[in-house]
Amino acid sequence: MTGDAANPFLRLLFDALLLQGGFNTALVTVGAGLLGLAAGAAGAFIFLRKRSLVSDAVSHATLPGICLAFIVMAYAGGDGRWLPGLLLGSALTAAIGLYLVDWMTHATRLSQDAAIGAVLSVFFGFGIVLLTVIQTLNVGRQAGLDTFLLGSTAGMLRSEATTIAAAAAVSAACVYALRRPMTLVAFDPAFAATTGVNVRRTDLAIMGLALLVTVIGLKIVGLVLIVALLIIPAATARFWTDQVEQLILIAAGAGAAAGYVGAALSAAADKLPTGPIIVLMSFALFAVSLLVSPLRGVLASAARRRRFQRRVHARQGLLAMARGEPIYDPLTLRILKRDGLIRPDGVATLDGRAAASKALRDEARWELLRRSSGENPLAERYDGLTPIEEVMTQDQIAALDAQLTPRLTAGQDEAGSSE
Amino acid sequence: MIDELLSPEFVQLSLPPIVIGILASVACALPGNFLLLRRQALIGDAISHVVLPGIVVAFLVTGVISAWPMMIGAALAAILAIVMIEVIRRIGQVEPGAAMGVVFTTLFAAGVLLLEQSDTSSVHLDVEHALHGNLESLIWFDAIGWASLTNPDALAGLPPQILRLAVVLSGVAIFLALFWKELAISTFDPAFAAAIGAPTGIVSAGLVIATAIAAVAAFDAVGSIIVIAMFICPPATARLMTNRLDRQVAWSVVFAAAAAIIGYVVAGYGPLWFGYANAVSAAGMIATVSGVLLGIACLFGPVRRRVGEAAQ
Numbered sequence: 203m204t205g206d207a208a209n210p211f212l213r214l215l216f217d218a219l220l221l222q223g224g225f226n227t228a229l230v231t232v233g234a235g236l237l238g239l240a241a242g243a244a245g246a247f248i249f250l251r252k253r254s255l256v257s258d259a260v261s262h263a264t265l266p267g268i269c270l271a272f273i274v275m276a277y278a279g280g281d282g283r284w285l286p287g288l289l290l291g292s293a294l295t296a297a298i299g300l301y302l303v304d305w306m307t308h309a310t311r312l313s314q315d316a317a318i319g320a321v322l323s324v325f326f327g328f329g330i331v332l333l334t335v336i337q338t339l340n341v342g343r344q345a346g347l348d349t350f351l352l353g354s355t356a357g358m359l360r361s362e363a364t365t366i367a368a369a370a371a372v373s374a375a376c377v378y379a380l381r382r383p384m385t386l387v388a389f390d391p392a393f394a395a396t397t398g399v400n401v402r403r404t405d406l407a408i409m410g411l412a413l414l415v416t417v418i419g420l421k422i423v424g425l426v427l428i429v430a431l432l433i434i435p436a437a438t439a440r441f442w443t444d445q446v447e448q449l450i451l452i453a454a455g456a457g458a459a460a461g462y463v464g465a466a467l468s469a470a471a472d473k474l475p476t477g478p479i480i481v482l483m484s485f486a487l488f489a490v491s492l493l494v495s496p497l498r499g500v501l502a503s504a505a506r507r508r509r510f511q512r513r514v515h516a517r518q519g520l521l522a523m524a525r526g527e528p529i530y531d532p533l534t535l536r537i538l539k540r541d542g543l544i545r546p547d548g549v550a551t552l553d554g555r556a557a558a559s560k561a562l563r564d565e566a567r568w569e570l571l572r573r574s575s576g577e578n579p580l581a582e583r584y585d586g587l588t589p590i591e592e593v594m595t596q597d598q599i600a601a602l603d604a605q606l607t608p609r610l611t612a613g614q615d616e617a618g619s620s621e
Numbered sequence: 622m623i624d625e626l627l628s629p630e631f632v633q634l635s636l637p638p639i640v641i642g643i644l645a646s647v648a649c650a651l652p653g654n655f656l657l658l659r660r661q662a663l664i665g666d667a668i669s670h671v672v673l674p675g676i677v678v679a680f681l682v683t684g685v686i687s688a689w690p691m692m693i694g695a696a697l698a699a700i701l702a703i704v705m706i707e708v709i710r711r712i713g714q715v716e717p718g719a720a721m722g723v724v725f726t727t728l729f730a731a732g733v734l735l736l737e738q739s740d741t742s743s744v745h746l747d748v749e750h751a752l753h754g755n756l757e758s759l760i761w762f763d764a765i766g767w768a769s770l771t772n773p774d775a776l777a778g779l780p781p782q783i784l785r786l787a788v789v790l791s792g793v794a795i796f797l798a799l800f801w802k803e804l805a806i807s808t809f810d811p812a813f814a815a816a817i818g819a820p821t822g823i824v825s826a827g828l829v830i831a832t833a834i835a836a837v838a839a840f841d842a843v844g845s846i847i848v849i850a851m852f853i854c855p856p857a858t859a860r861l862m863t864n865r866l867d868r869q870v871a872w873s874v875v876f877a878a879a880a881a882i883i884g885y886v887v888a889g890y891g892p893l894w895f896g897y898a899n900a901v902s903a904a905g906m907i908a909t910v911s912g913v914l915l916g917i918a919c920l921f922g923p924v925r926r927r928v929g930e931a932a933q
Contacts, residue, residue: 254719255663310919311927315662315718316857320915322666323850327908330753330846331888331901338892338899351752352733426670427733430726437719473737478730485727492713500712 211471218466227469229363230355230422234480235462236370237419241428242435242457243377244411246450249436250388251405255318256303257412258429262322263299264292264416265329265425268350269336276339283346285362285421289369292350292425293417299325300409353424353477355468362421369418373411377454380407385446422465423477431457434484441495460484512537513587517561519543523550524562564590567602574605629766635889637761637780642847642881642907644786645839649851650877651793652832654870657856658808663721664703664829665852668836669845670725671695671702674732675837681739688781692837699833702728754844756885756903782842789838793831797870800824805866843904850908851877858915861922880911 214223221228248254271291276282299321306317333347377384386394387404395401412432419428439452464480496502511533519534520543529535529548538544543554550558567590572581583593590599649665656662672695679694680686702724710720763769763778770776797804807814807821814821832852839848859872884907889900919925 249716249719252716252718254716254722258666258722306919310861310922310925312857312860312919313660313662315660316657316853316860319662319666319849319853320857320912323846323853323908324912324915327846327850327905327912330905331909334900334902334905338897338901427726427730429722430730433719433722433726437713437715437723440715441713475733475737478733478737481726481730482734485723485730488723492709498714503712 214470215466218469219463223466223469226358226360226363229360229367230358230476231462231465231469233363233367233370234355234422234465234476235458236367236374237415237422238431238435238457238459238461238480238484239454240370240373240377240411240457241415241419241431241461242439242453242455243374243450244408244415245432245434245436245457246439246453247384247388247408248412248432249440249453250446250449251408253314253409254433254436255315255429256300256409257416257432259303259318259321259325260296260300260409260413261416261425261428262329263325264296264420265326265350266332267291267293267295268347268420269329269332270295272336272347273332273339285359285365288350289365289417289420292420293413295325296413296416300413349424350420351424351426352475353420353422353427355422355465355476358421366418366421369414373414373418374454376411376414377450380404380411381450384408385450389446422461423480427477427481430481430484431461434481434488435460438484438488438491441491441498444497456484456487460487516541517587520554520558520561521565523554524558566606567599570602570606627767629764632761632764632767632769634760635885636764637759637783638756638903639882639885641759641780641782641786641842642756642885642903643878644783644790645843645847646851646855646877646881646907646911647874648786648790648793648835649839649848650855650873651790651797651870652828652835653852653856654859654866654873655797655804655808655828656832656852657860658866662853662857663718665832665836666849667702667706667721667725668699668833669840669848671698671728671732672837672840672845674698674728674735677732677735677739681735688785688841692841695837695840696833698728699837703829703833752844752846753902754840754842754847754904756843756847757889757900759842786838786842789834793835796827796831800827804828843907846908847904850911851880854908854911854915855880858911858918858922861918861925864924876911876914880907880914884908884910 217223218227218231221231223231245254245257248257268288268291271288272282274291275284275287280287303314303317303321306312306320307314312320336347383394383399383404384407386397386399387401388408391401394404415432416425416428419431423431435453435457436449438456439449442452443449460480460483464483465476467483468474468476468479491499493500494502515531515534516537519529519531519538522529522534523538523544529538535544535548538554539546542551543557544550568584571578571590571594572584580593594602653662653665656664675695675698676691677694678698679690682694683690705724705728706717706720709715709723710717713720715723759780759782761769761775761779763775765775803814803819803821803824806817806819807824811821836848836852839851855873855876856869858876859869862872863869885903887910888903888906891906892898892900
């Protein structure tokens with residue numbers, strides 16, 4: 203993008219982010235942020251219940267409802283595109299789809315993934331049939347139903363934007379009100395049942411919230427992609443915490459950020475469809491978390507692996523020095539040199555000799571501990587790396603050394619004679 | 622009805638879509654049987670979503686709408702998606718369903734964005750096309766009646782999708798036939814299969830590749846709705862009919878073909894019976910019929926009940 207083009211774009215983007223881009227744009231941006239918040243929070247519960255893809259079936263099952271509502275309203279003489287009516291219709295078939303997934307999983311031998319896929323494809327296919335029926339009806343003003351597939355905020359009516367913003371705020375409030383039983387069930391259903399929570403009804407509430415979010419998100423994100431807002435923020439949050447409350451908060455924050463920034467970006471530039479942009483913003487947060495999270499991130503686990511590798515090499519190198527064995531491994535040599543344990547020509551320094559004989563002595567102590575006391579739980583801590591002082595007190599080590607003395611001297615002689 | 626079947630219009634307009642529908646449905650249903658039993662049914666769903674970015678990138682690279690670059694692009698996108706799912710699942714320790722959801726929604730969103738950003742107004746490439754396919758438009762201009770089936774000149778004018786799908790269907794069928802034993806044991810008892818040294822990894826990868834090829838070829842002809850429906854519905858229906866793998870596969874072929882034929886006929890002729898002039902989406906109707914068949918099997922299938930606890 204050239205400088206000339208970038209400036210107006212950035213200005214528009216800042217206007218949209220600061221809600222200065224006109225009332226409708228501001229309403230859509232806030233609505234998308236609230237939608238992301240509600241979706242992230244509801245999605246966290248679905249994620250913990252491992253039912254992420256059930257929401258995919260629910261979202262695809264909205265299509266026949268939208269079309270049926272349109273046909274009914276058009277034949278009743280009204281405007282077929284009245285948003286609350288369409289959303290009501292979509293909620294109805296989505297609920298039927300959700301019920302069918304549940305019923306097929308319980309009443310037949312089919313597994314949940316098969317039930318999800320069947321409901322998703324069949325409801326969507328039937329919706330496409332109804333879309334082609336609508337195209338042939340002579341009811342006028344039928345264009346625009348297909349914007350529910352991928353969402354579109356361009357040309358959204360003020361009343362529609364208000365409806366969406368209000369409904370998103372309501373669903374965020376529902377998540378807040380139901381957070382305790384839902385947390386209990388999501389975290390430990392068996393325990394929740396013993397404390398008197400109705401697990402089945404709470405599960406229903408979780409999926410009901412997902413349904414609500416899906417229906418609200420139809421206009422902004424579209425039914426093919428809305429499931430992303432339920433799944434990705436929760437998966438993102440999982441990288442940052444092991445606690446349920448924090449998981450929900452982070453997921454809600456990630457969803458809200460993706461919705462808000464995505465809607466603003468889409469308002470600031472042409473040809474950036476709102477739904478895909480919001481999904482990609484969400485994925486950007488996910489990808490960053492996957493990389494840099496200190497708990498499960500790729501970089502953190504690579505660093506952990508590398509630290510472990512270096513400790514193993516240093517330890518094995520010291521033991522080899524103590525036994526007078528030559529070291530060939532380049533990584534081991536590099537680590538020993540860096541730590542000042544050997545000189546560049548490979549001869550041990552004073553520090554190196556001290557560390558080597560300590561390593562050998564520790565190894566001998568460990569060996570004695572593991573051999574002499576089969577029942578001693580401390581012996582289980584042996585992994586070839588842990589210094590024995592971390593496991594035993596000075597007194598215990600002294601007691602161990604008392605049995606060890608003759609063997610230790612022999613070991614030191616060996617180490618000394620090799621110099 | 623007989624008159625309609627004998628008319629040249631039927632051979633010209635309806636026969637090719639029906640044949641293509643059957644070929645695509647069966648090609649997807651065959652690997653679908655194993656995906657269903659391995660609880661990987663949604664792989665087909667994921668693959669058919671990521672086909673979109675694949676064909677868009679292929680179009681942007683080559684600048685033309687033609688079958689082979691697009692199929693290669695779609696296949697590459699499918700492989701990319703499977704690699705991404707595995708990376709997120711293993712390295713990120715994300716549960717498989719969520720990992721799949723993250724990947725296919727993201728790639729689909731990227732595909733839509735690319736499509737909007739690039740100038741594709743001059744060519745027939747849009748999201749609706751990707752979803753519905755264009756089954757109705759696959760007609761045989763050169764046909765003048767059933768006799769054309771024996772006329773080499775007329776046969777040369779058949780839609781190219783027929784040949785492509787026939788090749789892909791044979792390929793998938795040959796793969797299943799050759800590795801039937803390995804597929805069966807690695808599906809029902811992976812630990813045993815590994816213990817006796819069966820190549821489970823290769824067979825599993827082969828199954829996913831066969832799935833991707835079937836999805837891409839069928840997608841080109843009939844759109845992604847049929848693809849997703851046919852990976853799951855006919856095998857699931859068949860699963861409720863029998864306890865034997867060979868019979869399940871046979872039933873699934875029957876159900877897939879039946880859904881394709883009934884769906885196309887209802888979509889094309891059904892509105893006429895009710896006095897409406899316009900046909901409705903054949904792809905959508907085929908998916909709907911496969912769902913109706915599954916619904917009937919869920920209610921009346923001889924072995925519909927589960928023995929034991931529900932598996933998650």
